[in-house]
Amino acid sequence: MNNKLINYFLKITSLTPDEIEVLTESMIIKKVSKGSFLVKEGQFNTDTFFVLDGLVRQYKLIDGNDITTNFYTEEQWIMSLESFEKETPSDYFLACVEDTTVVIGNEQKAQELFKQFPRFETTSRQIMETVFFEQQKLMASYITDKPEQRYLKLLKARPDIFQRVPQYDIATYIGVKPESLSRIRKKLSEKG
Amino acid sequence: MNNKLINYFLKITSLTPDEIEVLTESMIIKKVSKGSFLVKEGQFNTDTFFVLDGLVRQYKLIDGNDITTNFYTEEQWIMSLESFEKETPSDYFLACVEDTTVVIGNEQKAQELFKQFPRFETTSRQIMETVFFEQQKLMASYITDKPEQRYLKLLKARPDIFQRVPQYDIATYIGVKPESLSRIRKKLSEKG
Numbered sequence: 592m593n594n595k596l597i598n599y600f601l602k603i604t605s606l607t608p609d610e611i612e613v614l615t616e617s618m619i620i621k622k623v624s625k626g627s628f629l630v631k632e633g634q635f636n637t638d639t640f641f642v643l644d645g646l647v648r649q650y651k652l653i654d655g656n657d658i659t660t661n662f663y664t665e666e667q668w669i670m671s672l673e674s675f676e677k678e679t680p681s682d683y684f685l686a687c688v689e690d691t692t693v694v695i696g697n698e699q700k701a702q703e704l705f706k707q708f709p710r711f712e713t714t715s716r717q718i719m720e721t722v723f724f725e726q727q728k729l730m731a732s733y734i735t736d737k738p739e740q741r742y743l744k745l746l747k748a749r750p751d752i753f754q755r756v757p758q759y760d761i762a763t764y765i766g767v768k769p770e771s772l773s774r775i776r777k778k779l780s781e782k783g
Numbered sequence: 784m785n786n787k788l789i790n791y792f793l794k795i796t797s798l799t800p801d802e803i804e805v806l807t808e809s810m811i812i813k814k815v816s817k818g819s820f821l822v823k824e825g826q827f828n829t830d831t832f833f834v835l836d837g838l839v840r841q842y843k844l845i846d847g848n849d850i851t852t853n854f855y856t857e858e859q860w861i862m863s864l865e866s867f868e869k870e871t872p873s874d875y876f877l878a879c880v881e882d883t884t885v886v887i888g889n890e891q892k893a894q895e896l897f898k899q900f901p902r903f904e905t906t907s908r909q910i911m912e913t914v915f916f917e918q919q920k921l922m923a924s925y926i927t928d929k930p931e932q933r934y935l936k937l938l939k940a941r942p943d944i945f946q947r948v949p950q951y952d953i954a955t956y957i958g959v960k961p962e963s964l965s966r967i968r969k970k971l972s973e974k975g
Contacts, residue, residue: 653927660926671919683923709901716908723915727863730918731875733925734852734958735845766926 595643596694599666604714617704619695629669629685629693636681638697640669645691646755650763651683659764662688662752668722669693688756733766739775741765787835788886791858796906809896811887821861821877821885828873830889832861837883838947842955843875851956854944860914861885880948925958931967933957 596618597611606614620643623629629647630636640647642663649661649669660683663669669685705712732741742765745752753761762772788810789803798806812835815821821839822828832839834855841853841861852875855861861877897904924933934957937944945953954964 651923651927658927660923670915705905712904712908713897716904716911719908719911719915723862723911723918726915726918726922730922730925731843731852733922734956735843735850764926 595666596641599641600714603717604710610708613707614704617700619700621693621695623687623691623693625687625690627687629687629691630671630681630683632682632684633680635679636671638695639671640685640693640695642667642669643692643694645693646688647691647693648686648688648756648760649683650686650760657760657763659756659760662749662756662760662764664749664751664755668718670719670722738765738767738771739779742772742775743779787858788833791833792906795909796902802900805899806896809892811892813885813887815879815883815885817879817882819879821879821883822863822873822875824874824876825872827871828863830887831863832877832885832887834859834861835884835886837885838880839883839885840878840880840948840952841875842878842952849952849955851948851952854941854948854952854956856941856943856947860910862911862914930957930959930963931971934964934967935971 597606597614600606600614623645629640632652640663642665644665647663647669648659649663650657650659652658663685671681671683701715705715732744736744742761745761745765758772759769762769765772767775789798789806792798792806815837821832824844832855834857836857839855839861840851841855842849842851844850855877863873863875893907897907924936928936934953937953937957950964951961954961957964959967
């Protein structure tokens with residue numbers, strides 16, 4: 592199971608058998624049932640998660656409305672501000688939409704690994720860069736794209752999401768009301 | 784002048800006089816006049832910039848409309864996807880709204896520094912994390928806040944921006960038409 596994370600590392604860097612063994616042994620795997628939470632609003636979370644299997648929905652309650660801010664699926668990192676600024680309680684929920692398995696990481700664990708294998712710090716920096724730049728793309732899309740374009744981009748980049756979460760969550764994620772999402776879908780299906 | 788970057792590093796880590804000297808000597812400083820560009824759409828940019836002085840506006844042309852996606856001012860990093868994925872030409876402009884001075888960095892230069900001072904890689908990772916998390920906050924605000932809240936947040940976090948750029952750019956940045964920005968301002972001034 593945890594080979595997904597090893598495979599992820601192997602896309603970025605080479606690993607010796609020793610390094611693979613240490614990494615594998617040091618991994619803390621957590622299984623979370625569908626409907627349960629990795630993090631709840633108000634909790635102090637200092638962990639980072641790598642999704643091995645399943646789907647995690649990040650959302651906020653804004654004036655009582657549930658607004659989805661992200662979907663995390665296989666081979667994605669969930670890194671949050673709160674992980675590093677420990678004084679700040681989480682202002683969002685991380686809910687498992689499916690039975691989910693994650694690897695748990697944190698700064699202390701990372702530092703221990705860096706001491707043993709200094710070059711992992713380079714790998715860590717590269718991962719951070721990748722995650723950062725993916726987010727930058729998403730962010731630019733939020734500023735410049737209309738909901739219809741965001742819908743199409745999500746459909747193209749992550750078609751599986753549409754089979755795995757309710758329409759309501761897709762609607763709030765692309766920033767429209769559910770009825771507007773229906774209109775977008777209708778319009779697009781008419782266009783062919 | 785370049786002490787602003789040294790001071791920035793000193794907030795994150797301690798530096799020996801030797802390290803300060805090497806860093807200072809290795810810095811490439813670029814002065815760009817008001818109205819000129821650091822990067823234009825279509826260019827292949829592999830540099831990262833640290834703003835010492837001035838104001839850089841990032842914008843895209845969407846169907847001929849100029850949409851501001853970021854403002855960078857003193858002590859901010861401009862890191863972009865294109866810096867690391869060299870195959871991709873820039874899809875945005877970085878325009879200097881004021882006479883601007885930046886320190887230029889790139890991956891090759893970073894690698895040379897890391898060889899000489901391995902612990903700078905930790906510092907680099909920490910900077911990346913900070914920039915990443917600032918962006919995460921901004922991103923969450925884009926998904927969950929209404930334009931009026933984005934206006935208020937920008938006013939609170941970066942009041943100087945309002946004196947330094949045209950209203951039009953503030954409007955596209957918070958995602959509204961200029962006339963809607965006027966309405967927001969009027970509404971807020973009536974509220975007191």
